[in-house]
Amino acid sequence: MSTTLYTKINPDILNQLSAAVGAENVFTDQSSLADYSHDETEDLRYYPEVVVKPADTAAVSALLKLCNEKHVPVTPRGGGTGLSGAALPVFGGVLLSMERFKSIISIDTENLQATVEPGVITEEFINAVGEKGLLYPVDPSSKGSCFIGGNVAHGSGGPRVVKYGTIREYILNLEVVLPTGEVIWTGANTLKYASGYNLTQLMIGSEGTLGVVTKIVTKLIPKSEFSVLMLGSFPENETACAAVSAIFRAGIIPSALEFMERKGVEWVVQYNDIKFDLKDGINAFLMIEFDGNDMDTIFKDCEKVNAVLEEFGCTDVLFADTAQQKEELWKMRRTMAESVKSNSVYKEEDTVVPRAALPKLINGIKEIGSRYGFESVCYGHAGDGNLHINIIKAGMSDEDWKDKLKDGIAELFQLTADLGGTISGEHGIGLVQKEFMPIKYSEIHLNLMRSIKLVFDPNSILNPGKIF
Amino acid sequence: MSTTLYTKINPDILNQLSAAVGAENVFTDQSSLADYSHDETEDLRYYPEVVVKPADTAAVSALLKLCNEKHVPVTPRGGGTGLSGAALPVFGGVLLSMERFKSIISIDTENLQATVEPGVITEEFINAVGEKGLLYPVDPSSKGSCFIGGNVAHGSGGPRVVKYGTIREYILNLEVVLPTGEVIWTGANTLKYASGYNLTQLMIGSEGTLGVVTKIVTKLIPKSEFSVLMLGSFPENETACAAVSAIFRAGIIPSALEFMERKGVEWVVQYNDIKFDLKDGINAFLMIEFDGNDMDTIFKDCEKVNAVLEEFGCTDVLFADTAQQKEELWKMRRTMAESVKSNSVYKEEDTVVPRAALPKLINGIKEIGSRYGFESVCYGHAGDGNLHINIIKAGMSDEDWKDKLKDGIAELFQLTADLGGTISGEHGIGLVQKEFMPIKYSEIHLNLMRSIKLVFDPNSILNPGKIF
Numbered sequence: 001m002s003t004t005l006y007t008k009i010n011p012d013i014l015n016q017l018s019a020a021v022g023a024e025n026v027f028t029d030q031s032s033l034a035d036y037s038h039d040e041t042e043d044l045r046y047y048p049e050v051v052v053k054p055a056d057t058a059a060v061s062a063l064l065k066l067c068n069e070k071h072v073p074v075t076p077r078g079g080g081t082g083l084s085g086a087a088l089p090v091f092g093g094v095l096l097s098m099e100r101f102k103s104i105i106s107i108d109t110e111n112l113q114a115t116v117e118p119g120v121i122t123e124e125f126i127n128a129v130g131e132k133g134l135l136y137p138v139d140p141s142s143k144g145s146c147f148i149g150g151n152v153a154h155g156s157g158g159p160r161v162v163k164y165g166t167i168r169e170y171i172l173n174l175e176v177v178l179p180t181g182e183v184i185w186t187g188a189n190t191l192k193y194a195s196g197y198n199l200t201q202l203m204i205g206s207e208g209t210l211g212v213v214t215k216i217v218t219k220l221i222p223k224s225e226f227s228v229l230m231l232g233s234f235p236e237n238e239t240a241c242a243a244v245s246a247i248f249r250a251g252i253i254p255s256a257l258e259f260m261e262r263k264g265v266e267w268v269v270q271y272n273d274i275k276f277d278l279k280d281g282i283n284a285f286l287m288i289e290f291d292g293n294d295m296d297t298i299f300k301d302c303e304k305v306n307a308v309l310e311e312f313g314c315t316d317v318l319f320a321d322t323a324q325q326k327e328e329l330w331k332m333r334r335t336m337a338e339s340v341k342s343n344s345v346y347k348e349e350d351t352v353v354p355r356a357a358l359p360k361l362i363n364g365i366k367e368i369g370s371r372y373g374f375e376s377v378c379y380g381h382a383g384d385g386n387l388h389i390n391i392i393k394a395g396m397s398d399e400d401w402k403d404k405l406k407d408g409i410a411e412l413f414q415l416t417a418d419l420g421g422t423i424s425g426e427h428g429i430g431l432v433q434k435e436f437m438p439i440k441y442s443e444i445h446l447n448l449m450r451s452i453k454l455v456f457d458p459n460s461i462l463n464p465g466k467i468f
Numbered sequence: 469m470s471t472t473l474y475t476k477i478n479p480d481i482l483n484q485l486s487a488a489v490g491a492e493n494v495f496t497d498q499s500s501l502a503d504y505s506h507d508e509t510e511d512l513r514y515y516p517e518v519v520v521k522p523a524d525t526a527a528v529s530a531l532l533k534l535c536n537e538k539h540v541p542v543t544p545r546g547g548g549t550g551l552s553g554a555a556l557p558v559f560g561g562v563l564l565s566m567e568r569f570k571s572i573i574s575i576d577t578e579n580l581q582a583t584v585e586p587g588v589i590t591e592e593f594i595n596a597v598g599e600k601g602l603l604y605p606v607d608p609s610s611k612g613s614c615f616i617g618g619n620v621a622h623g624s625g626g627p628r629v630v631k632y633g634t635i636r637e638y639i640l641n642l643e644v645v646l647p648t649g650e651v652i653w654t655g656a657n658t659l660k661y662a663s664g665y666n667l668t669q670l671m672i673g674s675e676g677t678l679g680v681v682t683k684i685v686t687k688l689i690p691k692s693e694f695s696v697l698m699l700g701s702f703p704e705n706e707t708a709c710a711a712v713s714a715i716f717r718a719g720i721i722p723s724a725l726e727f728m729e730r731k732g733v734e735w736v737v738q739y740n741d742i743k744f745d746l747k748d749g750i751n752a753f754l755m756i757e758f759d760g761n762d763m764d765t766i767f768k769d770c771e772k773v774n775a776v777l778e779e780f781g782c783t784d785v786l787f788a789d790t791a792q793q794k795e796e797l798w799k800m801r802r803t804m805a806e807s808v809k810s811n812s813v814y815k816e817e818d819t820v821v822p823r824a825a826l827p828k829l830i831n832g833i834k835e836i837g838s839r840y841g842f843e844s845v846c847y848g849h850a851g852d853g854n855l856h857i858n859i860i861k862a863g864m865s866d867e868d869w870k871d872k873l874k875d876g877i878a879e880l881f882q883l884t885a886d887l888g889g890t891i892s893g894e895h896g897i898g899l900v901q902k903e904f905m906p907i908k909y910s911e912i913h914l915n916l917m918r919s920i921k922l923v924f925d926p927n928s929i930l931n932p933g934k935i936f
Contacts, residue, residue: 108822108824109717110713110717110822110824111713111822111823111824111825111853112713112716112717112823113822133719154662155660155661155662155666156662157660157662161659161660162659165633165637166637166659166660168636168637168666168669169633169634169636169637178912178916182912184910184912184913184916187890188820188885188888188889188890188908189822189888189889190820190821190822190852190853190854190888190889190890190893191629191630191634191820191823191852191853191854191893192623192625192629192634192820192849192852192853192854192893192894193623193673193820193890193892193893194622194623194624194625194673194818194892194893194894194895194896194897195890195891195892195896195897195901195905195908195909196673196897196905196909196914196917196935196936197670197673197674197678197916197917197920197921197935198623198636198669198670198672198673199913199916199917201636201666201669201670201672202665202666202669202670204666204669205661205662205664205665205666206665210665221721222716222719222720222721223719245578245579245580248580248690249577249578249580249690251601251690251691251761252690253689253690292765293719293765293768294762294764294765294768296762296764296765297760297761297762297764297765300761300762350662352656352658352659352660352661353658354576354578354579354581354657354658355579355580355659356576356578356579357579381660384658384659384660385579385658385659385660386658386659386660417656420656420657420658421656421657421658422655422656422658422661422663423663424661424662424663425658425659425660425661425662426660426662427662428662428663429662429663429664433663437663437664440656440663441663441664442652444646444650444652445652445667446664448646448652448665448667448923448924449664449665449667451923452665452920452923453665455916455919455920455923456916467664467665468664
């Protein structure tokens with residue numbers, strides 16, 4: 001896609017934009033353009049030509065209709081917490097911020113469903129349904145600032161996927177504005193759906209390239225009364241990773257199963273003011289949560305897991321009993337990405353493999369790192385086989401970081417693919433991973449994706465330059 | 469799509485077919501053509517011109533390549549248990565039976581995954597993984613004869629969706645032969661996936677119109693040790709249906725929650741030699757199953773549910789303790805469709821609504837029936853809001869059955885849509901429901917589906933005449 005295909009914003013288009021969405025929702029001041037020129041992806045910056053903040057479906061429809069006619073690129077943006085650059089306006093044009101779609105429209109306690117707008121912050125939604133005794137279990141680490149619409153766009157996960165399933169199980173129906181301005185509901189407000197191609201599922205994970213989501217119907221489930229959180233300490237990464245699949249083989253499904261490398265914990269302690277007694281000889285941790293309505297059952301599962309952990313050389317198990325202890329441990333895990341960022345320039349990869357392949361993955365990461373001269377710190381949703389690899393620039397020269405590292409990352413993804421996995425489990429492809437897609441997907445496969453894109457967006461105006 | 473677009477099978481094409489897939493896999497005898505002219509959809513019959521039974525991916529690829537070049541329609545077929553006519557070769561051509569794809573390639577107890585061929589009978593797969601202590605919870609009533617490939621094609625469900633999620637949560641990756649003959653794997657063998665458009669999810673429920681699935685990677689979970697099955701009896705349909713959503717609101721998620729009308733039970737007793745003491749004044753039943761690894765927890769849930777059932781006027785609760793009692797109750801539910809079929813010509817609709825709307829749905833069904841002069845018997849996966857409506861011809865004239873009933877069914881689907889539901893929860897659209905799709909979906913929506921179809925199948929050779 002060449003930028004020459006796109007029309008630059010000119011005063012005439014700007015006037016029409018204002019007419020379409022309301023002048024008060026259109027921003028061209030330098031400060032706004034700068035604010036929306038980046039997300040959480042590395043240190044990348046791309047400036048939009050105009051920022052638009054509509055507040056309803058009709059305005060989004062009018063905006064897209066106009067931009068489709070004029071061939072103006074539109075980049076939708078949620079909370080701006082993305083790690084793959086999907087919200088970066090690489091061709092300029094319109095940055096469409098969904099931040100004014102902030103309403104939790106309804107929480108239907110009869111049907112255990114909710115209807116929300118995409119600009120609702122994920123944690124606020126979780127809390128709102130929690131007050132009614134209900135659970136929406138999709139809680140990425142960025143839950144305090146990410147939007148539920150961005151979660152849909154990226155197929156986001158979080159720690160509780162391991163028990164409760166992915167976001168795909170919780171999104172029932174979507175109101176979507178197509179790039180041409182038409183509005184559809186993708187499915188029905190039902191738990192099952194066998195009525196033609198599932199456009200709801202196609203929209204999930206499409207990173208804002210097929211349409212702009214303006215309403216979301218979610219499934220909810222009863223919230224468990226109790227939870228217990230354990231932290232197991234291991235001398236080695238490999239044995240901690242090996243314990244993961246053994247836990248499931250013992251017949252147990254925890255409500256979370258997270259892996260953390262020592263260095264990640266060190267940096268959290270250093271940069272996030274979290275107190276934690278980090279013992280010598282400990283190099284890896286598993287954080288394991290159980291939930292349920294019966295403490296006896298939870299304790300039985302804890303005992304079974306304890307036995308598995310010991311078998312894999314776990315030297316110490318900490319139980320977080322109080323709500324505060326649990327919150328501190330979860331904070332440690334959730335703030336790891338930002339702590340790593342505080343320490344050094346870094347790149348984050350989001351590998352996912354079948355879970356028994358985790359030991360091979362982590363050993364492979366370190367081996368590739370030693371050949372390319374990069375350090376790494378890994379953590380993530382080990383129960384799903386999903387490991388976030390933070391590659392640290394540290395002592396690497398700017399040149400190597402810019403030129404040589406790419407080959408190392410390609411090797412990482414080749415390893416991931418060889419282990420039966422793929423390039424991203426929950427962060428998406430966006431801008432920064434798209435060059436690696438051919439490692440996993442054939443040209444035929446990528447062309448199917450490209451052609452589906454053109455079905456929805458014949459003029460390629462919506463979030464161009466992403467995924468493929 | 470006009471039949472004139474398609475090439476008839478002639479001796480030359482037949483020779484090339486034999487060369488492509490092996491002459492021993494090509495059948496043109498009248499008996500074969502008759503055997504594959506129908507599935508379980510009403511009494512419909514469409515004869516293929518040739519039946520082909522390849523045994524490997526390469527043969528399917530060669531077949532599709534040839535048929536795509538020659539513009540010969542190909543209708544893929546699983547176990548032939550479909551209720552929407554998706555496997556009927558309405559344009560003649562090639563009937564592609566997947567019955568020789570019968571291998572359970574691997575059950576990976578390390579990763580809790582399996583790789584199977586699409587012609588494996590669902591129950592055989594469930595039993596095979598069960599022997600290893602694992603659960604594949606997708607078990608439609610036809611599990612004894614349907615194929616897992618057909619389940620994927622229809623997004624099939626079954627009673628355990630209510631706790632374990634839909635088939636969409638259990639299908640990780642698919643080997644697919646595209647209509648043009650190329651072979652792709654749609655995704656990765658991972659529990660999470662955020663790497664471009666999710667073609668795995670797009671294939672699920674696409675009813676063999678986008679590609680032919682030749683290998684399936686499934687997720688498995690640990691099997692629970694214990695289960696309890698309850699049967700609650702109700703004087704009225706409406707109160708039984710109303711109890712369904714109340715059970716979830718009480719914080720309980722059963723592993724199955726099925727509704728059955730009295731007449732369905734009567735006919736099972738009459739036609740399937742099942743003993744059941746059907747009391748006067750009882751008109752509806754809820755079958756509720758719990759599973760888990762701890763009997764105390766299960767009993768606590770049973771008690772809570774008991775209280776809910778009483779509140780909704782349940783007069784009697786039967787507990788099935790032994791494996792035999794449980795099997796008999798399940799057999800009653802599973803054989804209901806064939807019992808209805810033994811009784812009368814019928815049509816089956818597969819409505820799904822938000823579960824609290826079930827009372828309105830069942831009352832509406834009876835009201836529409838009384839206006840159009842048809843009887844109905846309803847049963848199904850009430851926990852998912854999924855009700856199978858069996859419309860009984862009984863005393864209806866042939867003329868009314870042929871001409872007038874259609875309007876009644878259209879009213880049923882309009883009611884379903886008005887309640888937030890849709891036309892099919894798990895049986896699919898296939899041939900017989902496609903005329904009703906515009907009740908739920910706009911022309912824009914249907915055109916998106918049609919255009920996606922053409923991305924995969926530019927010559928419309930694969931299962932033409934289905935869905936839209």
